[in-house]
Amino acid sequence: MDETRQADQAVGGGVTRRGLLAGTAVAAGAAAGPAGTTAAPADRAVDVTLTVNGRAKSLRLDPRVTLLDTLRDRLGLTGTKKGCDRGQCGACTVHVDGRRVLSCLTLAASVSGRRVTTIEGLADGGRLHPVQQAFVDCDGFQCGFCTPGQIMSAAALVTEGHTGSDHEIREYMSGNICRCGAYPNIVAAVRAVAG
Secondary structure, eight states, X not given: OOHHHHHHSEEETTEEHHHHHHHHHHXXXXXXXXXXXXXXXXXXXXXXXXXXXXXXXXXXXXXTOBHHHIIIIISOOTTSOOSSSSSSSOTTEEEETTEEEETTSSBGGGGTTSEEEOGGGXXXXXXXXXXXXXXXXXXXXXXXXXXXXXXHHHHHHHHHTOOSSHHHHHHHTTTSOOTTOOXXXXXXXXXXXXX
C-alpha cells in the first residue's frame, strides 16, 4: 500500500487518519489564536505599578509578561540579563521588597505595588554598593554576563546573614551559575563584605 492510501485508511467511525490529523491541527491552531499574535487582547491587559530603583512606573501590560521582559524591554534596564529564561542560571536575579527573586519566573503583574531593585539601582549615586566594590577588588567576574545576577544575589545573601563560612556562601549562591568559573573570587568578594 502506498503512503497516501495508508494515510487515508479509516481509523474507526469513518474518520481517516489524514482527516483526524488535519482536524487536530485546525483545532490546535484555533486554540492558539490568529497566526502571529502573542499579545493578550486589550481587554486582558492589566495596569501595573512598580517602584523600580526608587522611581514609580505605571505600565499597561499583558498579564503573562515576566518581570525580566518588563525591565529589559519596557523600561530599558538591560543590566538584568536573560540567561536561560528558565530560572536555572540566576542571571536575572533582582530584589523585590529586599528579597532576591528570579525575574524570568516572576510575572510583572504579581509584583505590582512592590519595590524592585535592579543592578542599576544598587549603587548609591556614583558610589558603588559594597558588594559591587568587592567584586571589583576581588576580581569576582570574568566575561561579566552573570555578574549582575551574582552581585544581586550576593547583596541579598549578606543581608540575610548566610555568610558564616565559605561552604555556606557557596550553598546560598548555588542558584547563580558562572560559566567562566570565577567561583573562588565570588566567594572571596562575599566574604570581604561580610567579614
